[in-house]
Amino acid sequence: MKIDKKFLIIFVFILFSLYSKSQLLPLKKYFTENGLVSSQVWSIIEDKHGYIWFGCSSGISKFNGFKFTNFRLQEGLPSESINKLEASKSGIIVASTVKGLAYITDWGKEFKEIPNIGECSDIVIFDSIKEKNKFLKFKPFLFACVKNKGIYRFDFEKKTWSYFGFKKYNPTAIQFLGTKIVFASQKGYIFQSEINGTNIKLIGHTKTITKIKRIKKDKALLISEKAIYLLSNNKINTLAKAESNEEIFFDALIDFKNNLWIASNFGLRKTKEEKNILYTSKNGIPGIRVLSAFESKEGILWFGTNHGVCKLISEDILVFRNPEKRSSSSYISFYYDSDKKTMMIGNTSGVVLVKNNKTKILKSKYLLKFPVWAINKDKKNNYYFATEGGGIVKRSLSGKEWYFKAEKKYLPGNNVTDILIKGETIYASCKEGFAVFKNNKWKVYNITNGLPVSYVRCLENYSKGRILLGTLGNGILIYEKEQFFPLLKETPKEIKSVYAIYYDSKKDIVWAATNYGLAKVKNGKYTLYNTKNGFLPFGLSAVYPVKEYLWIGSDGGALLFDPKKEKVIKILTKDDGLPGNEFTTHNAIAKDDKNHIWFGFFGGAARLDNLGLNEQKVKEFNPKILLTSIKYYYKDKIFTKTALHDAKIIIPYGAKEIFITFDIIWFRNEYSLSMDYKLKGINTNWNKIKDYKDLKIYFTSISPGKHPLFIRISSILSSKQFIKKILEIDTPIPWWQKPFYQALISIFSVFFIITLVQIFSYYKTKKLEEEKRILNKLVEKRTAELASLNKELEEKNNILKELANHDYLTGLYNRRFFMSELNVLKNIASREKNFITCFLIFDIDNFKKINDTYGHIVGDEVLRAIATIIQKNLRRKSDIAARYGGEEFIVALLKSNKKSAMEIAENIRQEVETTKIQIDELTLSLTISGGVHCIDLSKATNKELNQAIEEADKKLYLAKNRGKNRIEG
Numbered sequence: 001m002k003i004d005k006k007f008l009i010i011f012v013f014i015l016f017s018l019y020s021k022s023q024l025l026p027l028k029k030y031f032t033e034n035g036l037v038s039s040q041v042w043s044i045i046e047d048k049h050g051y052i053w054f055g056c057s058s059g060i061s062k063f064n065g066f067k068f069t070n071f072r073l074q075e076g077l078p079s080e081s082i083n084k085l086e087a088s089k090s091g092i093i094v095a096s097t098v099k100g101l102a103y104i105t106d107w108g109k110e111f112k113e114i115p116n117i118g119e120c121s122d123i124v125i126f127d128s129i130k131e132k133n134k135f136l137k138f139k140p141f142l143f144a145c146v147k148n149k150g151i152y153r154f155d156f157e158k159k160t161w162s163y164f165g166f167k168k169y170n171p172t173a174i175q176f177l178g179t180k181i182v183f184a185s186q187k188g189y190i191f192q193s194e195i196n197g198t199n200i201k202l203i204g205h206t207k208t209i210t211k212i213k214r215i216k217k218d219k220a221l222l223i224s225e226k227a228i229y230l231l232s233n234n235k236i237n238t239l240a241k242a243e244s245n246e247e248i249f250f251d252a253l254i255d256f257k258n259n260l261w262i263a264s265n266f267g268l269r270k271t272k273e274e275k276n277i278l279y280t281s282k283n284g285i286p287g288i289r290v291l292s293a294f295e296s297k298e299g300i301l302w303f304g305t306n307h308g309v310c311k312l313i314s315e316d317i318l319v320f321r322n323p324e325k326r327s328s329s330s331y332i333s334f335y336y337d338s339d340k341k342t343m344m345i346g347n348t349s350g351v352v353l354v355k356n357n358k359t360k361i362l363k364s365k366y367l368l369k370f371p372v373w374a375i376n377k378d379k380k381n382n383y384y385f386a387t388e389g390g391g392i393v394k395r396s397l398s399g400k401e402w403y404f405k406a407e408k409k410y411l412p413g414n415n416v417t418d419i420l421i422k423g424e425t426i427y428a429s430c431k432e433g434f435a436v437f438k439n440n441k442w443k444v445y446n447i448t449n450g451l452p453v454s455y456v457r458c459l460e461n462y463s464k465g466r467i468l469l470g471t472l473g474n475g476i477l478i479y480e481k482e483q484f485f486p487l488l489k490e491t492p493k494e495i496k497s498v499y500a501i502y503y504d505s506k507k508d509i510v511w512a513a514t515n516y517g518l519a520k521v522k523n524g525k526y527t528l529y530n531t532k533n534g535f536l537p538f539g540l541s542a543v544y545p546v547k548e549y550l551w552i553g554s555d556g557g558a559l560l561f562d563p564k565k566e567k568v569i570k571i572l573t574k575d576d577g578l579p580g581n582e583f584t585t586h587n588a589i590a591k592d593d594k595n596h597i598w599f600g601f602f603g604g605a606a607r608l609d610n611l612g613l614n615e616q617k618v619k620e621f622n623p624k625i626l627l628t629s630i631k632y633y634y635k636d637k638i639f640t641k642t643a644l645h646d647a648k649i650i651i652p653y654g655a656k657e658i659f660i661t662f663d664i665i666w667f668r669n670e671y672s673l674s675m676d677y678k679l680k681g682i683n684t685n686w687n688k689i690k691d692y693k694d695l696k697i698y699f700t701s702i703s704p705g706k707h708p709l710f711i712r713i714s715s716i717l718s719s720k721q722f723i724k725k726i727l728e729i730d731t732p733i734p735w736w737q738k739p740f741y742q743a744l745i746s747i748f749s750v751f752f753i754i755t756l757v758q759i760f761s762y763y764k765t766k767k768l769e770e771e772k773r774i775l776n777k778l779v780e781k782r783t784a785e786l787a788s789l790n791k792e793l794e795e796k797n798n799i800l801k802e803l804a805n806h807d808y809l810t811g812l813y814n815r816r817f818f819m820s821e822l823n824v825l826k827n828i829a830s831r832e833k834n835f836i837t838c839f840l841i842f843d844i845d846n847f848k849k850i851n852d853t854y855g856h857i858v859g860d861e862v863l864r865a866i867a868t869i870i871q872k873n874l875r876r877k878s879d880i881a882a883r884y885g886g887e888e889f890i891v892a893l894l895k896s897n898k899k900s901a902m903e904i905a906e907n908i909r910q911e912v913e914t915t916k917i918q919i920d921e922l923t924l925s926l927t928i929s930g931g932v933h934c935i936d937l938s939k940a941t942n943k944e945l946n947q948a949i950e951e952a953d954k955k956l957y958l959a960k961n962r963g964k965n966r967i968e969g
Contacts, residue, residue, distance in 0.1 A: 026577020
């Protein structure tokens with residue numbers, strides 16, 4: 001049976017797509033919204049300084065790694081539709097457009113048109129070299145294949161064209177290989193000649209060549225629409241062919257790893273050792289049509305598409321996205337099942353299974369409803385999934401599921417953040433507390449029965465059978481024999497909120513990830529590592545051991561920390577190909593048995609080979625610095641100087657507002673750089689530069705003298721740094737500061753001072769008695785004022801005592817004062833009978849959602865509004881209202897009864913429900929839940945008093961469980 005070739009190619013294309021549909025190339029992408037001049041990128045080159053230039057369908061973009069500089073018609077281009085760009089070693093950039101040629105010189109602001117010679121199918125620059133005084137001098141010539149006219153040469157100095165030759169061959173593409181010219185004719189013949197156009201030889205015959213791309217001095221790629229050839233040693237070998245009539249090749253390159261990359265209308269094909277991988281928009285390519293391909297001197301690959309440009313730094317990263325076209329792309333937790341050789345990944349809507357680079361969704365309708373924060377497995381091969389909102393799911397190998405939820409009193413809440421399995425015991429942390437499953441029973445802990453804080457973020461095994469709890473608000477706690485103890489006697493603010501914990505049992509060290517940095521706790525003392533140790537200025541969310549290092553997840557990327565050197569040695573961000581910068585949770589790092597390290601981001605998952613410990617493929621640390629302009633104001637005029645090749649300038653004394661601008665060229669992770677400047681004679685210390693997109697140094701004025709300007713660039717990941725002098729400013733000394741005039745001024749100053757002293761002595765003696773009289777009156781006045789100030793101070797002390805008893809946010813009493821006041825009232829009540837006191841406890845429904853959605857500022861306004869409503873509904877001055885903690889409020893109604901208390905609580909609930917809270921342009925509708933319990937205060941002990949408050953709190957939770965927005969009594 002005959003198989004249609006076209007059908008076979010389409011089938012292979014579909015197979016490629018299916019194979020890699022859940023994997024993404026680790027690309028950094030740039031679009032028009034990032035500053036790129038237009039979306040279609042037809043040509044990519046690198047100039048002598050290291051800038052990358054993109055020739056697009058609507059102009060040209062020059063890129064330094066941080067910002068784009070764009071050129072269009074107004075910058076001198078004859079047309080904005082660019083066919084090809086060429087760069088010379090002397091700094092000239094030539095653009096071939098649909099309406100002619102133009103060039104721009106070093107530091108130029110505008111393009112200059114080249115006289116029209118006809119329709120050009122290809123251009124190339126040849127740099128003739130002359131050695132003078134041991135310096136190389138380049139003289140560039142532009143060669144153009146002109147349709148039906150042959151090859152012409154343009155002299156940039158004379159601004160003239162001259163006929164070079166080969167008219168009868170009608171060349172379509174040209175390139176220089178060493179001292180040889182290689183060109184292709186319209187009929188597909190490849191020729192070679194000497195540099196002067198003599199000794200023409202026929203090398204071979206191919207398809208019609210559209211582009212000849214030099215690889216090395218003696219090697220080139222011959223690119224046609226249907227095939228890629230390698231020209232080496234005057235021999236032509238076929239590297240790749242189009243698989244169908246529909247496939248069209250636009251460009252190709254061979255990278256430093258000897259991979260062949262082909263840009264085509266089908267996407268981007270990578271070929272090595274006869275193995276093909278096709279990357280399309282499904283694999284992260286910005287557009288379906290890949291139009292251009294380029295490798296910079298630093299080994300970075302650039303690909304231009306019909307929808308932007310992308311950068312590929314490392315192929316050691318594999319990126320995964322959700323299979324089955326699910327909307328969620330945030331990966332929260334990892335668990336490697338060594339038995340099944342499968343990485344289980346919890347995301348915001350279920351669990352993804354990854355095996356042999358293929359992904360699929362774990363079939364569970366219940367799990368698909370909730371984010372999965374943690375995954376673990378017991379000795380009986382039952383899986384446990386911690387969900388946000390759905391409690392804990394236990395799942396057997398057969399797929400049967402059991403659900404542990406707060407409604408059945410298994411857990412303090414259904415927002416489970418972590419699961420730790422130790423033998424037959426299961427520990428679960430929640431946003432509402434902590435739970436332990438032992439001997440087939442659940443024990444629940446929260447702030448009502450010994451847990452000092454409600455939000456437990458993570459769990460970790462500790463020594464001697466103990467468990468570590470990382471909390472938000474109370475630091476690290478130790479759980480031992482149903483009791484909780486702080487890891488540190490006094491928890492500093494830096495580790496009050498802990499997002500991840502790792503315990504190194506060999507060294508007895510606890511590592512904690514916080515918003516302030518990485519904390520190390522040993523022998524009851526802590527050390528904090530932060531930006532001084534190379535950390536990014538972001539909060540940390542995960543910590544994971546790999547050999548002698550720690551992988552740290554942060555809101556700004558992945559960091560590799562060396563505890564011995566006490567510094568970050570590697571930083572990975574979106575610039576390195578990760579799907580995002582922000583880590584999701586403490587469980588968003590894991591490793592498998594193939595020495596891969598996995599990361600989870602808001603944006604996808606990434607897998608690094610060799611645990612991510614392989615060296616970054618960065619050539620010598622040598623970012624380039626280029627001075628671009630100087631501007632200053634002098635005598636109400638603006639002076640600007642550009643093209644500063646000599647890097648020297650004279651600025652007159654008195655010049656103001658001096659602006660010095662320069663560029664840094666660096667296409668890798670910007671967080672790996674630290675940049676400072678110092679102007680000698682002006683700055684005593686190095687000054688940090690923060691904005692790499694707008695590199696500008698400003699001085700209000702500069703003192704006389706010669707001042708060299710130094711830029712220091714340091715690598716955060718190593719000890720490498722270099723200091724470069726980019727400018728020397730010479731400010732001449734003004735005439736009045738010269739020695740002769742300085743001497744005259746000194747003599748005049750001495751006589752002037754003597755005269756002034758005599759005049760002042762006369763008036764000083766005359767006024768001395770008057771001043772003495774005034775001073776005596778002033779002493780009397782100050783004595784009176786001091787007495788007044790003492791009185792005012794006493795009043796302010798009374799105010800401070802009052803403030804100490806109130807909650808700073810709502811104005812209500814605070815919890816400490818409330819409890820102390822109850823003890824006082826209890827002593828008073830003991831002298832009476834039937835001193836019935838009712839406790840009302842309220843909690844704002846769904847308050848966390850308000851904070852997460854609108855932020856803590858809006859949350860604070862909500863707390864104030866609720867406090868106002870509560871205070872407004874209290875009928876007597878004797879009633880006490882306080883903020884009990886977080887979004888909870890408590891009220892004590894003295895000499896009351898349950899009926900009256902329920903009525904007041906219901907009034908408060910109804911007013912909250914019907915009140916529209918206005919915060920700026922935001923209108924919120926809220927509800928609260930409450931619990932009521934009464935006690936005879938005249939007979940109550942301290943223990944019974946606390947139990948009464950707990951009973952009101954339990955009724956509050958009952959109201960919550962019964963649907964919220966209600967009062968239970």
